[in-house]
Amino acid sequence: MKKKLREVMEYLEYEELIKMKKDLSEGGVHLASLIDSKIKEETNKHMDHCCICSNEIEPYNVNNFTLVFGPADLRKKATFCAVDCLEYFLKNLKEMKAEAKTQ
Numbered sequence: 001m002k003k004k005l006r007e008v009m010e011y012l013e014y015e016e017l018i019k020m021k022k023d024l025s026e027g028g029v030h031l032a033s034l035i036d037s038k039i040k041e042e043t044n045k046h047m048d049h050c051c052i053c054s055n056e057i058e059p060y061n062v063n064n065f066t067l068v069f070g071p072a073d074l075r076k077k078a079t080f081c082a083v084d085c086l087e088y089f090l091k092n093l094k095e096m097k098a099e100a101k102t103q
Contacts, residue, residue: 043077052088053073057081
């Protein structure tokens with residue numbers, strides 16, 4: 001279950017809030033590091049399974065493909081276990097774009 005920052009703040013202890021405020025007043029190095037590590041963790045989640053067939057991705061296999069797409073401020077990544085899964089994704093993407101243009 002995903003939470004918004006405002007909702008998470010309700011669960012923090014008073015001492016944690018004081019630590020966060022102090023860190024922010026000193027430049028926010030610890031908080032920035034925590035946020036960076038969480039972003040990296042979320043970014044790497046897409047690499048666990050193929051987004052088409054759900055096969056587990058072998059990290060050192062040269063037949064894996066990762067597609068980065070979307071506008072610059074909202075990039076998305078999709079990982080595929082083989083060329084046929086990538087082709088299937090691109091084919092469906094083209095069809096969705098064509099349908100959107102006709103509407």
